Amino acid sequence: MSGAIIWTLVALGLAVLVVRRRSLAVALVTAQALVLVGLALDEAESSGDVLAAGALAVRAVVLAGLFLLLVSRTRSVRPVRARVAPLARAGIAVAFALALTWLVPAIGLASREAERGVLALIAFGIATAALRRATLFQIIGIVLVENALALAALQLPGGAAVAIELGVALDLMLVAVVAVVFYERIFAEFGTADSAALRALRD
């Protein structure tokens, strides 16, 4: 796999963290998943690999559809402002990614570049969930982490079992469907998609 593709994936992840609009973030994370599908098809050696790539593609399209539907049904009068400015978010996420790369030894993937890409994307996913207040971004953060792990599975020396890859795709779709149900109800109940409204339960 070329380094350019890996760094494209990383750049798309960083862009998700800094963009303001939810629809743009959905487009970016979907583009990232579709790049992974292309990569999976390019490296496919058996019908099982093609099936796994298909599952990844279905997952990308279904999630994009769900998220865009959600965005259209929950338009706020005022967009939710993040606690941290875009440049600061990017700085924190890059620092987190560098720390992870420094702390985690060689994972054993096909190349060190791929390992760095996986760790950076996981850092960006966690940072997205932690630093963005809009609830949809918290789910997009989880999808970013799962995309990173899909990249890692593609770069495993023995490859990932088709059953496991199909299972991961199905699990993520189930979680996303439940998240969508919650998102709509939260929006209806609180009148906002701001996670800061979810602060009633404290001891």
Added chain:
Amino acid sequence: MTSREALAVAVIALPALAMMLLLLAPTGSVPRLARLAAVPTAVLALALTVLALRAPGQPVVGEWLVVDVAGALLVGVIGIVGLASVLVSPAYLDTGTDSLVSRQRRQRTYYASLYGFWAILLAVPLVGNLGAAWLLVEATTAASALLVGFSGHARALEAGWKYLVLTSLGLGVALLGIVMLAAGVPSGGLGGLSWHALSTYSGGSETALVAYLLLLAGLAAKIGWAPVHNWLPDAHSEAPPPVSALLSAALLPTVLLVAWRSQHALAPVVGEQTTRTVLIVFGLTSLGVAVPFLWRSLPWKRLLAYSSLEHIGVIALGIGFGTPLALAGVAIHIAAHAVAKALGFYAATPLLSHDPRAGEHAVTGIGRTQPALGATMGISLAALSGLPPSPLFVSEVLIVTGGFQAGHPWAASATALLLALGFLGLAHALIDTTAGDSPPRGRGAVAGLRGVTALTCVSVVLLLGLAAAAVALPGSDLADALVRGLS
């Protein structure tokens, strides 16, 4: 296929099939179908438990399916708690009409999600592959999050959302650890991560240690170990009571079993002492975080939630100490905690019917206004606090003694001290809840009280039986089998 393997497949297949039927059945027959399917599911689970416990030295160990003593014990616990949760659900569903879904789909969605959750929980202890175990644990998130937020109230939505986001992110971190392990296992790939194959990891002990830490840190978010336990008190307190019982009594120890199996499998690679120390640290942290909350006046279900944090910490400590004595204590602790905690959560439905303020405030003097309910809550709290003859008293003594035996005097002493403090907190809550001053309360009918009273009688018998078993278990073949695990 052996009889145990066939039974294991049936244990998973029956509730999964029931879930499908519940989705398709006419609306009016959904509650009856749910009750009908619960009994055979629990019977199959208990039959598997009995078969496995009768042959402790001969575990079934396959690439995708395992049946051993620890797994069978959990299957039994999940079977019993699942059955009781289904049986007490009508009382909960009759108390309100609010839900995440429309009124017409309310019962179907509830029971189908409950059965989906139950089926997946039953599958986790029987799965023979770390990758597949992760998939199942992740799948519990979707089903159970829907149930946590089922009432659709603002607080339940908040709890469900936190649970969904925090556990999904945690499991993402755990999957990174699994991918790292998969890269170093000679059989190759995620499909080759059977429990046995893990011990053949050849990617270096430093990488294995990091992978183990990531795996446990991720699973900790789902187990509810401190410091990544933030979702636990919220989800347990806001979920419908039958679901809270399944979360606390079944989900937490089931995911903990995955951590236990991983510790056992990776000990030869990472180092026995190192893998155990990680569990001891999680256990002590959880216990240390939980105890101060047991001293506070908290709403009933929130108090039980912090008690779960305490007990899941004790179980981690027992596994971390790892001696036959400590592991015998772990087995009793898992079963007794499940019985006592589930009973406490089931009492919440009649409690909220009797005193609606109990959802957000500590309750006092229930024994004065509703003696049967006060007795149920008192028995649950007394057992959870470890008041003799509670089996949890014996199991805690076994675990602490096991800690000294394993050469961890400081950790064992700290455990004993924290358990004593926790006992005092819960004993105070026990007195206040049952015999404290009682505010004026309505004298109307209390929803679900008769069912909960019947369950209390069954629970007392089970708890006394477990106390007797706790004395007999150390030194038995079952305790030896717990030490050997799947080997």
